[in-house]
Amino acid sequence: MPGAVAPSLTPRKSPVQQRSSATVEAILEATIQLLLKEGKERLTTTRVAERAGASVGTLYQYFPNKSALLQATLRQHMDEIAETIRKVCSEQRGKPIAKMVPALIDAFFAAKMRDPKVSAALYAVSSDVDGWRIAQQTSKRALKEIVAMLETAPEPLTREPEMIASMLQSMMTGVSRKLLESPAPEKHFPAMRQELLFLAEVYVQACSASTAA
Amino acid sequence: MPGAVAPSLTPRKSPVQQRSSATVEAILEATIQLLLKEGKERLTTTRVAERAGASVGTLYQYFPNKSALLQATLRQHMDEIAETIRKVCSEQRGKPIAKMVPALIDAFFAAKMRDPKVSAALYAVSSDVDGWRIAQQTSKRALKEIVAMLETAPEPLTREPEMIASMLQSMMTGVSRKLLESPAPEKHFPAMRQELLFLAEVYVQACSASTAA
DNA sequence: TCCTTAGATGAAGGAAACTTCAGGTTTGGA
């Protein structure tokens, strides 16, 4: 069968009636809920459908396979994060770096920590081969936004914006991951956010040529 | 069956003869190799045994189930990292902070990047429910070592050592993760390492009371 | 009202692993 192709991962059918749009949303929501309640291991397509108030067959009309379902769920979340970053980066263009960076960090943190349980649960999904690609793509997009923002800064920089953006991203994800992996993220959240702001502040100050003696 | 208990995750049998020790090592090595070559999805106990030159039954004599096998593999790797951190932390006690921190970072990076492929492949394992716990425990242990080291620093600090250690750990894992998730870790490794050292330097300097104007 | 299309159903097929166990082989001490 030379003509055989791998099954597409895009929806096999797009909802046209209002009825089915609701179904798709319910399925995606049920996926997250099950991920939270039962963990990735116990997440089956049948259970997802059941919780969504639909039948397995219905699920398979909109998602060609289980992997596509998980990818869609992850993509939804990552797109939210990417969008908040895009927004704040465009808002902050031209402002002094000392304003840019805290705004970026606050926006990122607010987005990631709005629902810590969900963010944490999705880390499990993103480690699967395909999820990994999605996370990487999103991260790359976000990096470009940050770079573009940094390039509009009035201060001259002692480093390439790509490097600064990379480090900022590493700090943010590093700290947020550590938080999300801790038993009680909310507890340490304020202190860690505060310290991350401080860390970023001293870093970008050190990267600003004007502070050189 | 009220007496039924969950199967233990510790080895059901400990190797006593040299022959079986070799088998266990071969199995652990085969697990990593398969993880690298085929990915987590295609890793089965049968395939692991096959690659180790043993049979499935043998595998199950030393690992009660697949999960235990993966956990053992992960634990081996995490213990290596933890040990290098412990070592460097104990070596650096009493030295000035400006010496401690670069030493810590260099040791951590060297350990994580000695075999980038393996480190990256194991991230997939650590997202499974049990692996997550192992990573957390190891990280907690390492944190304590870092704190203990910081407490012997001659300089007075403007922050609790726990906070500084936490941030250092977040930076290190954040940067190393970003590297490992990139397509060519080796390529950006020197530059990122350099910049992380710089970041940490300005941070701990800012945390040292002596630099206050 | 009628009919075409969209949407929903869920039992059953089928493939993929995990895990066991009854029986064989090797080792090393007595």
Add this chain to the structure above:
DNA sequence: TCCAAACCTGAAGTTTCCTTCATCTAAGGA
């Protein structure tokens, strides 16, 4: 040499779950 314990084998049992498809219902224009 001999034997008991350690070690190894791998086909088969069992479970679990993904995915399909023949069939049914609902929607909405003509």
